Amino acid sequence: METKDIIHISRVKKIFSTKNGEITAVKDINLAIKQGEIFGIIGYSGAGKSTLIRMLNGLEIPTSGEISVADQVVSKIKGATLRKARQNISMIFQHFNLLWSRTVKENIAFPLEIARVPKKERMQRVNELIKLVGLEGRGDAYPSQLSGGQKQRVGIARALANNPKVLLCDEATSALDPQTTDSILDLLVDINERLGLTIVLITHEMHVIRKICHRVAVMEQGTIVEQGPVLEVFKKPKQPITKRFVQQVAEPEESKETIENLLERYPSGKVIKLFFLGETAEQPIITEIVRQFKVSINIVQGKVSQTQNGAYGTLYIHINGDEAELKNVISYLEQHKVEAEVITHA
């Protein structure tokens, strides 16, 4: 991946004046996004994510500060210059924003018409895009005849029509079911890898971040409270809000209850929570422990997931054996860089 920054956000603030006074949606944000990366911004409703992403393509103008995207200062330009700059910065939306009276092909052709691309070229480009997003055979359908996933594919094809450098995704999968969400996320990764396109997305779902982002920023009350490579943030979330997001995907929901039951059921031995990260997730740690130490192991529950920078996961085990041998197992885990936490009653 190239390391050049394509987006610079510098001391950006956005205040809305409303009947009921001023609302500071974004407070003094600084952020740099690298060319070719998939960068995720996560936060709860009202954190300021939409306002921030809308400032990247000039849909909102910052109250102060500066934003540049692909060497254009988008926070200052207006009119024709802004329209030209926007060809480099496309956007897809939660509710797709398709034109309902136009077919799939006509929707995708729309930005090409605006850019005055001649008809023959336009048709060619539309056909390429239809293939790229996997909508072969659906070109003459109307949006109302498509599934949610297919509608978002049209949105993506339309966004890519003018070969943008940056794709902004505003909760692009929030209206879709989990399976369709995954297929759209796979498509975004494919486009990122094939075209080297920089993707900036906002979401309230950690699953989206986990599955496709290289780096993540966590937003709360208009500021970025934490940011870093996804795997690092998963490993050591610092802020309480980040911990809550990480828990959404890292721990099976019923685990607390199960662990309590287990501690009661097995008064002897220990319940240990293992945290796997990156390469350690693939090592056959459990097999090795059983082979090397005189202990028995019961796997209680666990979840290992893939991210763009490697795997991570948690595994709860119940382990029985004499005290000295249990200590040996824990130091073995430490040596193999698997974090282990002995669970006690809450």
Ligand SMILES: Nc1ncnc2c1ncn2[C@@H]1O[C@H](COP(=O)(O)OP(=O)(O)OP(=O)(O)O)[C@@H](O)[C@H]1O
């Ligand atoms: N055009 C506007 N006029 C006035 N207030 C606004 C406007 N747009 C956003 N806000 C306010 O700014 C704050 C941040 O909103 P924003 O939509 O950016 O948050 P968000 O994290 O994207 O949340 P959501 O997912 O609910 O949209 C909120 O308090 C919101 O009410």
